[in-house]
Amino acid sequence: MKIVADGLTKTFREKTALKEISLTVPQGAVFGLVGPNGAGKTTLIKIIMGLLQPTRGSVLIGGQPVHQDHRIKARVGYLADYQRYYPGFKVKDMYRLYRETYQKWSPERFEELRQVFNLPENAQVKHLSKGMHTQLSIILNLALKPELLVLDEPTAGLDPVIRRQFLSILMDEVAENGTTVFISTHHLHELERVCDHLAIVHEGRLIKSESLEDLKKKVRKIQAAFAGPLPAEVLQKPGVLNVEQTGRVYSITVEEGLDELAAELRQFQPLFLDFVDISLEEIFIHRMGGEGYGFKQILAP
């Protein structure tokens, strides 16, 4: 199920949380939203889910304006930034709530997942640990056979084992059912493994939104060595993110215009000139370095 957001702007009392965000999540994509705390990720997700109304702009899920049409939500699974529950509700009450709410509920899938996690059914939901909450959410959201999964920082605060389990099950779901996934995360490495599209938000603005494949193709490093010094202007192009020089060897991180720059450099008779792949982390460090310190959080393992 496709998501199309157009010019989303959200202003709260004093603050503008989102500024003209437009993005498209293609059908079947695993779309990662990344950005430091306070960038507006949760606000964006709440607007996509129809929980908040944008000040300007629109968002369509599967072609429907989600704020008006509640029925589309029958095919959407949602994991909020923190778990909310009814007091006095037990795990089995949550099962019942979801089972009876969603028409496409699959008892087989539910049983399958239930066996995997083996959660105590008579436990009060408020007594569950964060890890168990996540497991409960997985069971509930996957058993309803969603076409779209919207996950707000689902792995935050989880220990590595549960985190890994979560991502495994998510990938299994995507592989088996082609579910579209929209996931916001703090962890770049996680994103790189799991997502095929990415969007970066910072202070309410969308910095980048593209498929990982395109990104990795466009943003690469040129490693070259020259006998003589290189004139500075050659490297002062807008597409050049970063230049490191050790002796005669230059390491040039390029965001745009890779081939043109390479052609230009070849005119200076390099001793060697290679293209090197660069990790997402490096792209981030160089690209976001200018945008502010906040991005150090994303580079946590």
Add this chain to the structure above:
Amino acid sequence: MFHIDQRSSTPIYQQLVQEVKAAILRGVLLPGDRLPSVRELASRLAINPNTIQKSYQELERQKVIETLRGKGTFVCLDYQVREDEERMDLFQNSLRKILVEAHYLGLNQERILALVSKQLEELGIGEGTR
């Protein structure tokens, strides 16, 4: 079975290609062995299935593995270890870099060749191995 280093700058799909090949080389995977399905591997490694798919496609292109409809993906029985011009260029480039590095480590030709022999021995690449 396959180890993916997410901090490496090598794209994940490429790492997986190399891992599969290394596994075959080491004898962990034998010709005719069934590989995990895209779904299984995506789940096991927590990696996007498209990436796995890409790796498998590349491996198929290189005729290392083949997919039999309805049965699964298998290591080719008659995998031809052969030269491929494009990969040869890449390989020679990598080799050159390593040799430059070796030189600056203070290794002479004799030492380099000794190290190479040792590695070949450990990997089981003998004189006649194909």
Add this chain to the structure above:
Amino acid sequence: MALNRYLPHKTLFWKDWKTSLPVFVPFFLVVTFATTFFLQTEIIGGREFIGPWPGFAYFENRLHANDPWMGAAMFLLTVALAAMTLGQERERETLGLLLAMPYSRQDILFSKVVVGLMQILITLVLNALLMSLLVWANPGINYFFGLPEIWGWAGHSFLVLTFIFCFTVLIATVSGTTWGNYILALIFLWFPVGFFMLLYMNFRIWIDIPMEQFDDPIPLLRLTIEALFSLAYLKTIPLWLIAFNDLIIHQAAAGIGGRLVVPYLYGLLAILSLGLYALAQFLFARNPLEKDGEILVFERLEGFFKLGVIICCTLLVGPMVAAGVFGRLGEEFKLFLIPSYLVAGVGTWYLINRLLLWRRTK
């Protein structure tokens, strides 16, 4: 299938029923204790209920005569039932959970209202049944009421409590917290009577007219005074309306004209309740639901709310302050009244702003 449109969604119903039990159970117990249980003890004690039918008000008072707070409790718990059902969803942010599900806001609110009204109905009907049984099983006692009066009580209470419930639900759609809902509902239910009383009280201070001269020329004012006195029994506005009706029945001849007023008033209550519910649905659909945990959610209401509270506090606290500082009567008292109005007004304005700011920053 067409019937389903008029019934709430069964899962929502189950959820609302389950989560409202903490208030419903006390409500049920209080009403049962005040009515059936009380009646039972009276019967056992051999009390005799003799005399002509004195009217619902009196009947209700007798029923609650054991403890006037029981009547108050019934009223307060109904407000609590309504305040909680929406307030708790907001405070625990489970409304966010619900809205991510394929439920419309209309479904959600409808279910809550149906659950609340059903709970009230069940309580009253069960007690009416039990009391009927008690009366039927103990024929030796001379009751001044019979089965019609018991069921009349149940019907009357149901309409009154429905009104209160719907009113509070309406307040709950514009307020974000359970306590906010509760207090605002109480304030606004009392507001006409309270405001009138304050106006009258202050009016009386400025214009010294003995009580008796007010009696007949302006019956509305006298009724206001009577309503004020019945505050001791914490009657609500609807009951005040009913008391008003009693007086009309007594004053008018026993003709058709007098008798039709009763159904009119109850009909009015029912229609008002429906109107309040419709308005609540309207506002709930439009509520951006952004600031859970804030007392007032629509910004424009804040100004109106502040103004109302300031005026009331000025009228109430002004005379109190003046009386405290100076003696009760006399021209000097009136001189002090104006500055004490100012003090009360400004003080209230300051306090309200602090309160709203404090809630906002939490």
